[in-house]
Amino acid sequence: MVADPEFHIDAATGLLRAVRQVLSPHRDARPAGQLPELVVVHGISLPPGEFGGPWIDRLFCGDLPPDAHPFFEGIAGLRVSAHLLVRRDGVVVQFVPFHERAWHAGVSSWRGRPVCNDFSVGIELEGTDETPYEPAQYAALRGLLRALQATYPALAAGHVVGHSDIAPGRKTDPGPSFEWARIASCRAPGDGV
DSSP states (O other): OOOOOOOOOOOTTTEESSEEEEOOOSSEEESTOOOOOEHHHEESSTTTTOOOOOOOHHHHTTTOOOOOSSSGGGGTTOOOOOOOOOOOTEEEESSTTTEEESSHHHEEEEEEEEOOOGGGEEEEEEEOOOSSSOOHHHHHHHHHHHHHHHHGGGGGGGEEEEHOOOOOTTTTTTTTTSSSGGGGGGGTSSOOO
16 A cells, blocks of 8 residues: 655645646636635546656647657647646646646536636646556545645635546546545545546
C-alpha cells in the first residue's frame, strides 16, 4: 500500500510547496472574490494511450510541436491547462496557481452553475478511461485533496467530481477505470458517481 504524501499550499501564492512548477500561460483571473469550491478530476495521456514524456507539459504551456506525432496536429493550437498533473508514479506538477483560473473544464455546469473554470481546481491524472490508474496516483490525489480542503474553506465540503460529471455527453474522463472508492474519504456524499 502506498502512503498518502502530505502536501502544503502557500495560500498567498496559490502554489504547492516542494513540487515542480511549470507555469502555463493558459490561465487568467478568477471572478473577483471567487475561491475554489469544486475539484474536477480529469484523465490525460499524450499521445493517447502513451505515458511519460514531455507532451502534457508542452500542451499546457502552448508549445506542443504539431509534427512530433500525428495526433498532435489537431491539438497543438489548443489553449488549455490544469492546475495540477499527477503522473503515473505519483509525481505532481503544478501549472496554474489555485487562486487563478485554469482552462480545463470547457463548456461545463455543476448543480446548475455554468463555467466551472471560474470556481474549480482541475487535477489531471496521467491515464486513460480504460487503463487502471496507479496506487501512487490515488495516494497523491488524496494528499492533494486534503491540502486543498485545509487551505480553501469552500472545498472542505469535499466536492470532487469527474470531468464527465460537469460535461456529460461531451467528456468521459477520468473514465470507468477510475476507482472513486479510493478517494471516498475526501468526497461529499452524492457527488458524481
